[in-house]
Amino acid sequence: MTDSNALVSAALAATAAPAKVSFKKQMLQAREDAIIRAVNLLLAEKGFEAMTVDEVAANVGIAKASLYKHFPSKEDLAAAAMAHLMGQARAFLDSLPGDMPSLQRLRAVVHWTMALKLAGEMPSLPSQNSTLRATLVKHTDYMDGLMDVSDRLGEWIEAAQAQGLINPALPAIAVLYTLYARACDPVLEFLRMSGQHSDAEIIELVLGTCFDGLNSR
Secondary structure (H helix, E strand, O other), rough: OHHHHHHHHHHHHHHHHHOOOOOHHHHHHHHHHHHHHHHHHHHHHHHHOOOOOHHHHHHOOOOOOHHHHOOHHHHHHHHHHHHHHHHHHHHHHOOOOOOHHHHHHHHHHHHHHHHHHHHOOOOOOOOOOOOHHHHHHHHHHHHHHHHHHHHHHHHHHHHHHHHHOOOOOOOHHHHHHHHHHHHHHHHHHHHHHOOOOOHHHHHHHHHHHHOOOOOOO
């Protein structure tokens, strides 16, 4: 075997066999995943202001001092949960068929967010909290995810407007924020409390009012 062939073989072998992650790193990652999961559920259930670091530590089963080794503040915990949500959103967008029409993609995304909300897995953050906002803005994974998701939804909104399926007179950004708002829509809880509809029916009802409006057709 020539030297060049040997180098190619070595490179291929290195690519095919990535370095093994140490047991310690696996345990640390598993703990961080558990922390983020607990934060996500608490944010969905109680919101940022009511959630405490003590509750997060207790739900994970670790000391608060150990939790702070992973995330130094309550704001960092919330940012990590939101970055995780953005990762989920990007994975969902990636899963949509490439030939799915733009409007159907938008409906699918809104359906997905409302299903998370009804399942108690959609974190709730206050819109007016400067410390939290500053932490989110500095969180690269969260901001990269938010920009990617917003850009893709924006493209689908503009495509649906060009097809006359969404009012072209509406600014695309206004449509985008309207769709985002469905992730924290109190109508979902109100309809569930009435006891008259299943979760699937509630999602379809809100989808109808969101995309089709209230005018009779």
